[in-house]
Amino acid sequence: MTRIAVDAMSGDRGARVAVDAALSCLAAHADLEIVLVGDEAALKTEIARHRKKAHAERASVRHAGEVVGMCESPARSLRQKKDSSMRVAINLVHGGEVQACVSAGNTGALMATARFVLKTLSGIDRPAIISPIPSQRGHTLMLDLGANAECTPEQLFQFGVMGAVLATAVHGIESPRVGLLNIGAEEIKGNLQIQQAGKLLSDSQLNYIGFVEGDDIYIGDVDVVVCDGFVGNVALKTSEGLGKLIAQFLREEFSRNALTRTAAFFALPVLKAFRLRVDPRQYNGATFVGLQGTVIKSHGDADAVAFASAINVARMEVEQRVPERIRELLAENLGE
């Protein structure tokens, strides 16, 4: 039985989305139990809407009286909100009552709390944020997506190890190709930190393929792209922005006049298939990797479909024993 805690209060959309997502995951996976964390009365009301379904019995509630705000400072929430749904959910992981937790709460607070409560794995200096990104051949895992603005070569190397483990354990890639994100102009081939990280990766047992550039993320000739959290976050946000721009341009062109609206009518099934294919909801669920425990961050604005994707990421990582496997691969590479 896999047991997952869901922080049902911290996202932008409230408890209903979290409860609906949890219930749909329970319906799909008979060996799953979910502990919904948050205001007991509110959560019980939400669950009651599903009470006729047998799988609802595998949902339980753990009360937490506070909620961390989406813009609250991580330090403040860590210090002052010890009964927040976020904190209680992470405590459940630490206490062993559940094997993972999922939260749509604010990234900074979730990371600070997870680090404080769970601690990092031995051999890992700092946890990172990793997520799959769609590519021409499937998807590429990228880390760090924003937990560490500046990284040492050793940290970048550790990111490579963690990314490789996730690629194998969760995505079934036997010998994942690991690339280090760099820029192309000859004169300025990256900085010293990246050169040194490249050396560490070359000397390791990882399938390190060398430097990659920004466009390689979407081509799919690399399975794991390693970068610092500043660069990774900018790349991710830039992509989000461009995706929205293209969607807007398409909408505008198809609604320009009667003729283009007729074209849109004919193209609708294709446009729908296209939208489904680039639907970011299926990629929801970023892993805070490198902790002694599994913590998954859902997009704050996730709907029930997206939130369920994040819960599924947690489920798969628990089943695949990701933290343990990172520790093992790290030990091999450090020759311990």
Added chain:
Amino acid sequence: MTRIAVDAMSGDRGARVAVDAALSCLAAHADLEIVLVGDEAALKTEIARHRKKAHAERASVRHAGEVVGMCESPARSLRQKKDSSMRVAINLVHGGEVQACVSAGNTGALMATARFVLKTLSGIDRPAIISPIPSQRGHTLMLDLGANAECTPEQLFQFGVMGAVLATAVHGIESPRVGLLNIGAEEIKGNLQIQQAGKLLSDSQLNYIGFVEGDDIYIGDVDVVVCDGFVGNVALKTSEGLGKLIAQFLREEFSRNALTRTAAFFALPVLKAFRLRVDPRQYNGATFVGLQGTVIKSHGDADAVAFASAINVARMEVEQRVPERIRELLAENLGE
């Protein structure tokens, strides 16, 4: 009369594209003269194809016996290829025979040669690469796109000044909004270098609007986005990669079966309008800003339409006296 040198040999596509682009610019602008730099015989043959056109008289040829390879090291090309089309074109700017030059050659070599021959403006530590990027409301200027992997706060401030000048001079924006690219997570609000650059920008006379994130580039609430060349290059390449991915997905969905191909037939005019709107060729032509002279980099793979866009960028920057105006704005801001 505006005189521009075009390095006609260094791109991926050879002299014909450069000559065709030059001739189309000459046809469009009666006050323009272009010096085509490269193998004299080859260029004269290309120009001869246009000889019946009156505007072809405003094209002249300057012989250069060597070509810098697209993958050649900047240091080597600078030291050993003193008669390259790239070097000769930049020499013409330095000698005052032309007011700007355009090259589709390799970025590192072009930047190294331009810095060596032209030197930076007083008050500018290092030149940067700047280019407009399409946004929901027009376009955003972004720099540095890859000339400087690491930047001091002072350099980032200078980028802000240069970007603001270009936004006003070339793009007609009266009080351009300048933003500093940062990441959002509260815990890790950027690094020290960015905090300090933000302070310098706040204290200046620029219309500094504070930190922006990756998605803001495409939203259009900011006119100039400042970042170091590593981050800027990753953002640019990532966008290129995502653009290609989305184009491929659209193509695949529309060619899936007879039904979707019929839909494609009806949607064709709309898809064409869409493609025209996101056509990167109209954004070709990145400025090497901060030099004592105007140097424009065309994409190596540019066709004649794209190459002509780059020549037009050069023409506009000459007309708007960009280098002089940067010197003036810098002097104002440094209180000289």
